[in-house]
Amino acid sequence: MTPCGKWHIHTTQQTGLLSRLESVSVRVPWSGKAGMSTLVVFQDDRPVWALGLESLSASRGVVHLALLGSEAECQECPQETLKQVAQWLDRHIGPKGPKLWQALLSKPGKPWAAWLQRWNFEPISEVQRWEAGTEAMTEFACANQQAVVSAQGFSWKELTRLFVQTCRQGLDFPELQGREDPEEVLRSYEASSPSGREFWYVLRLPGREPLGMLLLASHDFRPGGTWELMYVGVVVQERGKGWGRILVRHALAVARQHKAQRMVLAVDGRNQPAQKLYASVGFERTGSLRVFFRWGR
Secondary structure (H helix, E strand, O other), rough: EEEOEEEEEEEEEOOOOOHHHHHHOOOOOOOOOOOOOEEEEOOOOOOEEEEEEOOOOEEEEEEEEEEOOOOOHHOOOHHHHHHHHHHHHHHHOOOOOOOOOEEOOOOOHHHHHHHHHHOOOOEEEEEEEEEEHHHHHOOOOOHHHHHHEEHHOOOOOHHHHHHHHHHHHOOOHHHHOOOOOHHHHHHHHHHHHHOOOOOEEEOOOOOOOOOOEEEEEEEEOOOEEEEEEEEEEHHHOOOOOHHHHHHHHHHHHHHHHHHEEEEEEEOOOOOOOHHHHHHHHOOOOEEEEEEEEEEEE
16 A cells, blocks of 8 residues: 555555455446456545556557546545556556557546546547447348358458458548557457457458458347447448448348347547448447547557
């Protein structure tokens, strides 16, 4: 425990963090999750806020923030405590961790935004959340429907190459292009999905190279569960020809076949073409988050 007047921090490297929180009937949302490093800031015996680091893959990590006390208490956090938190972050976001760390804020007006920038996180853009319900999950039939095939028959090398081609000149977070290992990004998609690669698809016409890809994840295999459209992309030379619509409608049809209740996705707030596409097939915007990035190694 590191004292700082009435303020002190408690981390997973120090014993008793979870029992300490349980003693005051507070639970950090990610407490006990494998691979998480957690820091909690206390004022006297009251937990005020918490920060967690989750490594998704060698490429990506996520910074979680949780308000455990009041926002007014959070605003009072002294500079010395914030400095200690910065030192803890520097130790954990280093040469051995993921290349890129991201933090998502629903209310940038809180002190989090200023603190993240103080901790060398750069505000990039807004990520929008979209959702489609059962009314959008209609049967899908078109002349090129058979062009969407399972990715199970493709090698990892082929999928990685197609992923690179479909990401090229993309409008979702162009700041990251060329700075991440495509194979590691694909691995992170696979690792974050309970269904693995089971619902990954490739768009390919007979006698032609693949034109696009679709990555879906089922987060609940029971009827009425939630599915996620993790990624959809079309190679540069085939954009604007309706292939993206075919892939997204295929995604909704797959979710319908498995009796999903809803499908969710996230998109860069600057990506207007994608937003128009999602709206045209029945998705609705449900919220937005401010995105901050920090490069680790």
